[in-house]
Amino acid sequence: MLEVEKTIQEAKKASLYLHRIPHNPPKKLGPYYSAEVVFSSHEEANQAFDNVNGDIVKYLDYTFVKMFKTDSEVSAKKRSNTEEIKLSSKRQRRENDAEETREDNEYHRKEIEELKENHIKETEELKEKLKAKEREFERICENHLKETEELKEKLKAKDREVEAQDKMISNLKKKLKKK
Structure with a gap:
């Protein structure tokens, strides 16, 4: 009983x-x-x-x-x-837990690999964008340099013109004083 x-x-x-x-x-x-x-x-x-x-x-x-x-x-x-x-059976439970853990770890590894691949792709895309921006920046800088050189030459030409006009004015003043 x-x-x-x-x-x-x-x-x-x-x-x-x-x-x-x-x-x-x-x-x-x-x-x-x-x-x-x-x-x-x-x-x-x-x-x-x-x-x-x-x-x-x-x-x-x-x-x-x-x-x-x-x-x-x-x-x-x-x-x-x-x-x-x-x-x-405790042993059976442990085996079941170990199988679940292995499955979870395999799934987790796959997830990590996918994340790494996505991260690498994203990094490559960002590098390409950065290179494109650098090329655009270099092009803009070259354009600015050319424009600056052109403006310097125009300024030198104006300086020469002003000097020539100053000489002409001083020559005319000398002629007027002689008369």
Whole structure:
């Protein structure tokens, strides 16, 4: 009878499985954070699940999950002890976690590669724009230099003209004084 009573008491218990996945996982394979809390009654587990802030999401296996984000992504999953039997082996859980981590890391690596490629393309585009701006700036500078040289020559010509006129005026004044 004792075993039957223990089984009935175990069936009345409920657990709340919390796991936390970092937003920016390190490049090296890191730990997969998780914790499980066993409550003495379903009501207590339900209350704890309700206290977890976040949006309720329904998974394919008809379990409800609350997702919320802080500085890292966290989710809470409520399940009964009958589901616990399915995942009773800690080794099996670790293997499942490791597979998820590997998949996440592969996805993360692909994302990083795409970001690097986009960054390289953007850098190349910016370099081309910079070269075009430099060429335009050089062209403008050359035009300004040519214009400056032309203005200097015009100024020298005007100076020579003024000098010639000054000589003419001084010669005319000398002639007028002689008369």
